[in-house]
Every structure is written in C-alpha cells, then in structure tokens.
Amino acid sequence: MEAKKKGGVSASNFTSGPIVGPLLRFVLPVLLALILQALYGAVDLLIVGQFADKADISAVSTGSQLMQTVTNAIASFSIGTTVLLGQQIGMGRGKEGGRIVGVSICLFALLGIAVTLGFVAGAYPLAEFMHAPKEALKKTADYIRICGAGSLVIIAYNLIGSIFRGIGDSRTPLITVAIATVVNIFGDLFNVAVLHQGAAGAASATVLAQTVSVILSFLLIRRKQLPFEFHRRMVHFDHHLIRRVTILGLPVGVQDLLVGMSFLVIAMIVNSLGVVISAGVGVAEKVCAFVMLIPSAFAQSLAAIVAQNYGARKMDRAFRTLRIAIGLSLCAGVVMFVLAFFHGSLLTGVFSNDAEVVAAGTEYLKAYAIDCLLTAFLFCFIGFFNGIGYTRFVMIQGLIGAFCVRIPVSWLMSQVRPVSLLRIGLATPCSSAVQIILCLACMAYVRRRLLRDGEKTEENREETAGENGR
Numbered sequence: 001m002e003a004k005k006k007g008g009v010s011a012s013n014f015t016s017g018p019i020v021g022p023l024l025r026f027v028l029p030v031l032l033a034l035i036l037q038a039l040y041g042a043v044d045l046l047i048v049g050q051f052a053d054k055a056d057i058s059a060v061s062t063g064s065q066l067m068q069t070v071t072n073a074i075a076s077f078s079i080g081t082t083v084l085l086g087q088q089i090g091m092g093r094g095k096e097g098g099r100i101v102g103v104s105i106c107l108f109a110l111l112g113i114a115v116t117l118g119f120v121a122g123a124y125p126l127a128e129f130m131h132a133p134k135e136a137l138k139k140t141a142d143y144i145r146i147c148g149a150g151s152l153v154i155i156a157y158n159l160i161g162s163i164f165r166g167i168g169d170s171r172t173p174l175i176t177v178a179i180a181t182v183v184n185i186f187g188d189l190f191n192v193a194v195l196h197q198g199a200a201g202a203a204s205a206t207v208l209a210q211t212v213s214v215i216l217s218f219l220l221i222r223r224k225q226l227p228f229e230f231h232r233r234m235v236h237f238d239h240h241l242i243r244r245v246t247i248l249g250l251p252v253g254v255q256d257l258l259v260g261m262s263f264l265v266i267a268m269i270v271n272s273l274g275v276v277i278s279a280g281v282g283v284a285e286k287v288c289a290f291v292m293l294i295p296s297a298f299a300q301s302l303a304a305i306v307a308q309n310y311g312a313r314k315m316d317r318a319f320r321t322l323r324i325a326i327g328l329s330l331c332a333g334v335v336m337f338v339l340a341f342f343h344g345s346l347l348t349g350v351f352s353n354d355a356e357v358v359a360a361g362t363e364y365l366k367a368y369a370i371d372c373l374l375t376a377f378l379f380c381f382i383g384f385f386n387g388i389g390y391t392r393f394v395m396i397q398g399l400i401g402a403f404c405v406r407i408p409v410s411w412l413m414s415q416v417r418p419v420s421l422l423r424i425g426l427a428t429p430c431s432s433a434v435q436i437i438l439c440l441a442c443m444a445y446v447r448r449r450l451l452r453d454g455e456k457t458e459e460n461r462e463e464t465a466g467e468n469g470r
Contacts, residue, residue, distance in 0.1 A: 014305045015312040019321050024328075026305065029170035031297035033161070036174070036181040038289040042351070043181070044202035045286050047188040049352040052198040054275050057352060058136040059199035061282020063143035065267055066130060067119075069260030071154050074111060076256035078104070078162035079303055079386055080249020085166025086307030086387070101163055102234030103241040108159045112152035119148020130264065131271040133278055139199040146200060150207035153214045160217055165304045172217075180213030251395035252386060262402035266410045266424070273419060280360025281421065283351045287361070288368045291340055294332040295372075295379035298325045302380060306387025315450055318387070326380045333376035340369035360421060367425025374432035381439035390442070397438040401431035 014022055044064060048056045081104045088096045119126070123145035132140040157180070161173035187205025191197045197204070263285075270281045302325055309318040340347065348361035385394050409427035416423060 014308045014321075015314050015317065019317070019324055023301065023305065023321060023324060026170050027297050027301045029174040030165070030301050031293060033170070033174040033177045034293045034297055034300075035290070036177040038286075038293060039181050039185075042286045042289065043185050043188050044206060045283065046351050047192045048199060048202050049283070049354075049357075051193045051196070054279050054354065054357070055133070055136040055139055056198040057279045057354075057357065058133055058271075058275055058282060059139035059143050060202055061279060061285065062130050062132050062136070062267060062271065063127070063140050063147065063199065063203070065282070065285060066126060066144060066264060067147045069257065069264055070115060070119075070151075071158070072260055073253045073257035074108070074115070074155050075158040075162075077111075077249040077253030078108065078158050079252050079391070080245040080247070081159070082162040082166040082304055083248050083307045083386060083389065083391075084245055085163065086304050087311035087389075091311040097166075098230035098234045099238060099241055100245065101230055102236060103238045104159060104163070104245060105235050106237050107242055107245065108155050109152075112155040115151040115155070116148060119151060120145055123148060129268075131268040133271060133275045135275060136278075143199045143203045146203035147206055150210045153207075153210040156214045157210065157217070160214075165300065166307075170301070176213050176217040179216050180209045183212045184209035248389060248391055251391040255395035255398035259398045259402045262406050265407050266427070269410055269414050270421070270424065273414070276354075276356045277360050277419075277421065279352065279354070279357045280348075281364050283348050283357055283361035284364040284368070284421075284425075286351055287340070287344075287347045287365055291336050291368060291372055292375060292379075294336070295329050295375040298329045299379040299383035299386075301325075302383030303386040306384050310388045318384070322380060322384045325383070326377055329380055330373070330376040333372045336372040337369045340365050340372060344369070364421040364425045366422050367428060370426070371429040371432055374429055374436060378432050378436050378439065381436070381443070385439070385442065388446070390446070393442050397435045397442075400438065401435040405434050406431040 014026075045057065045060050048060050081100060084100055085097055088100070124141040126144055127137055127141040130140065157176060160176060164170070164172045184205055187208050188202055191201030191205050195201060267278075267281065271278045302322065305321055306318045309315065309321070344362040344365040345358055348358045348365060352358055352361070382394055385391070406427045409430055410424050413420070413423040413427065
C-alpha cells in the first residue's frame with residue numbers, strides 16, 4: 001500500500017501493491033470503531049438491565065432502535081462524501097477534496113438541525129408510534145427526546161468518519177469513537193447505577209459522550225493537515241457538488257432509513273406482544289449489533305477501496321478485493337453463527353439478569369445466527385456497489401428485501417400461535433437471501449458492461465493507431 005503523508009495524516013492509495021494486508025489494515029480500525037460505536041448503545045442497555053427495571057430496558061431498547069435507524073440513515077448518506085472523495089483521489093484529483101468537505105459540512109449541518117427539532121418536538125408521538133408498552137411509554141419518550149437533542153453531534157461524528165475513510169484513513173474515526181465510548185460508560189454508571197435515573201440517565205450520558213467526542217475530535221483534527229487544501233471559505237453551498245454528493249449518498253441513506261423502518265415495524269409487532277418479549281427482542285438486537293460488525297466493517301472499507309480503484313479504472317483489482325473480502329468475512333461469519341446459535345443465552349445474559357427476557361432474546365437471536373452466514377456475502381456486495389456508484393441499485397435491493405420479504409414474513413409469523421420469536425426472526429435471513437440473488441444478477445450486468453466498455457476502448461485505440469499510421 002502506498003501512502004502519501006502530509007502533516008501526519010496518511011492518504012492511502014489502494015490502487016496498487018498487495019491486497020490482503022492493506023485491506024486488513026484498513027478494515028481493522030473500521031471494525032474497532034464499529035465495536036466501540038455498538039458499545040455506545042449497548043452500554044446503555046447493559047447498565048440499565050443491571051440497575052433498572054423491565055420498563056427501562058424496554059424504553060432503552062425501543063428508543064435506541066429508533067435513534068439508530070435515523071443515525072444509520074444519515075451515516076449512509078455520508079457515504080456520498082466517502083465515495084466522491086475516494087474516486088477523486090483514485091483519479092489523482094485530491095485538490096477537489098477541500099471543496100467536497102466544505103459542501104458536506106453545510107449539507108449535514110442542515111440535516112442535523114432538522115433531525116434535532118423533529119426528535120425533541122415529536123418524542124411522545126414517536127414513542128406511541130413505536131407501540132411502546134404502556135408501562136414504558138413515558139420513559140421511551142424521555143429517552144428519545146434527550147438523545148434527539150444530541151443529533152447534531154451524532155451527525156458531526158459520522159461526517160468526520162466518512163471524510164477520513166474517503167482519504168484512506170480509518171484510524172482517526174477509531175480515536176473519536178473511543179473517546180465517546182469511555183465517556184459514555186462512566187456517564188451511564190453514574191447516572192443509572194448511582195443516581196438511579198434509569199432510561200433518562202442513560203440518554204443523558206449518551207448525549208454528553210457524543211458532545212465531548214466531537215469537541216475533542218475537532219481539536220485533534222486541527223493539529224493535523226489534510227492531504228488536500230481546505231479553508232473556511234470552502235464551507236459554502238456549491239449546488240453542483242451538493243448534487244454529486246446527494247446522487248451518490250441519498251439512495252443509500254434512503255435505503256438504510258426505510259430498511260431501518262422495516263425493523264421498527266418488526267419492533268412494533270413484538271412490542272404488541274408484551275413487555276417481556278419487547279425487552280427480549282431489544283436485548284437480542286443489541287447482541288446482533290455486535291454480531292454484524294465484521295460484515296459491516298468490510299462493507300464500509302470496500303466502499304472506500306473500490307471507489308479508488310474505480311476512479312483509477314482498475315476494476316480487475318476491485319473484483320479481486322471483493323472476492324478476498326467475502327472470503328475473510330465468511331470465515332468470521334461461521335464463528336459468529338456458532339456463538340449466536342449455540343451459545344445465545346450467554347450473549348443475551350450479558351444485557352439482562354431477568355430469566356424471561358434472556359430466554360426470549362436467545363430464541364430470537366438464533367435467526368440472526370443464520371443471517372451471519374448470508375451477510376458475509378451481502379454486505380460485501382453492498383460495499384462494492386457503493387464504491388462504483390451503483391447506489392440506486394443498493395437502495396432498490398434493500399427496499400425489496402425489507403418491504404417485500406422482511407415485513408410480510410415477520411407479520412405472518414407473528415400471527416401463528418403459539419408465538420415463536422425464532423419464526424419471526426427468520427424473516428431477516430429470508431430477506432438477505434433474496435437480496436443476494438439480486439446482487440448476483442447486478443454483478444453479472446456490471447461485468448458485461450465493463451467488458452463492453454473495455455472492447456470499445458480497445459477499438460478506439462486501434463482507430464487512433466490507424467489514423468496515426470496514415
């Protein structure tokens with residue numbers, strides 16, 4: 001891997017040299033950052049599960065799922081910045097980076113303000129919309145309102161991460177989320193275990209941690225020089241660049257938002273089945289957040305790496321990177337399958353000491369264990385398609401999986417008596433299987449298109465050579 005350094009920041013070039021080593025070195029910090037980010041929400045539920053009651057557990061699980069849905073959508077939207085930066089670097093146009101970063105700051109600042117106002121003003125209706133159990137309704141609304149107040153800093157963190165991944169630096173985002181996680185752990189222990197504030201205390205600790213993280217992140221970044229020119233005057237609305245970032249990022253953001261909403265619909269279905277099942281599924285979802293981290297890390301990394309190779313017109317290398325990533329991700333997926341399917345009670349028991357909640361979460365987790373094997377393929381495909389700019393396809397396949405498979409199967413299984421959380425959970429691997437088939441079909445189309453373009457390029461070269469000969 002080649003690296004250009006300026007002022008201590010490394011802009012990694014993934015278009016030449018070995019693949020496995022640089023891929024793993026890039027994936028590892030991304031994975032660690034995702035682990036710490038998952039701990040962010042998991043610590044809330046873990047500490048609340050040990051020092052509060054079932055209503056607080058349900059409130060945190062429901063409220064955090066809603067917050068995570070919107071946060072993930074905006075983080076996915078920021079992939080537009082990652083991919084555009086990566087493609088420009090791959091084409092040797094790193095100077096465009098400052099302008100891309102400037103317009104991204106303006107765009108995501110507006111989004112942050114809108115999301116903050118929406119969550120703060122609509123916390124109680126959102127809790128009702130989520131069908132939060134009556135005994136947990138007020139606590140769920142409080143959690144949403146407090147966490148929503150910190151939406152702007154959540155978005156700032158995700159934008160910082162997308163910028164640095166775009167230039168091939170996955171270590172700086174790791175530092176920023178590590179800071180947030182440490183602050184969140186101590187804040188949760190103080191607010192929940194000492195002050196006994198329950199779900200509201202967990203939410204307050206989360207917002208405090210996010211704020212501290214972003215402030216320290218900016219201080220850290222100011223001590224470094226980016227591998228491209230950047231000035232404050234670049235922070236303005238450039239309609240052309242905003243359009244380019246939006247075209248790349250919006251389909252992925254919309255897809256993640258609507259797919260996240262499909263999981264919210266499933267949460268609404270299980271919430272209507274009682275507080276124990278609601279808490280159990282919430283616990284299982286937190287475990288799943290960790291189980292799916294490795295394929296998620298490969299997806300994010302492939303988007304950046306493939307974008308550079310696409311910009312450099314080295315698609316053979318991009319395809320090789322995809323195959324290697326799938327193999328590595330599948331090895332990890334087998335391990336996670338064994339842990340989640342055969343030892344689920346140990347994993348869910350970390351988040352709750354209530355036997356009923358643990359039993360419900362363990363049953364639901366078995367379905368996600370199966371999905372571990374499928375997402376090793378699916379997430380890598382998604383990262384590849386994002387990297388080459390096929391974000392509309394990513395949106396379409398995600399929506400088909402969510403609304404044509406996951407929601408209908410979940411609802412149908414919830415109507416079967418006696419209720420089985422395993423059957424309801426199987427909707428997710430069914431969706432993944434359908435999405436993989438769609439990805440394989442699109443991959444065949446991409447290969448044919450690239451081959452056709454390659455033939456045209458060769459014909460042009462021959463014509464040019466003939467003209468020169470004449």
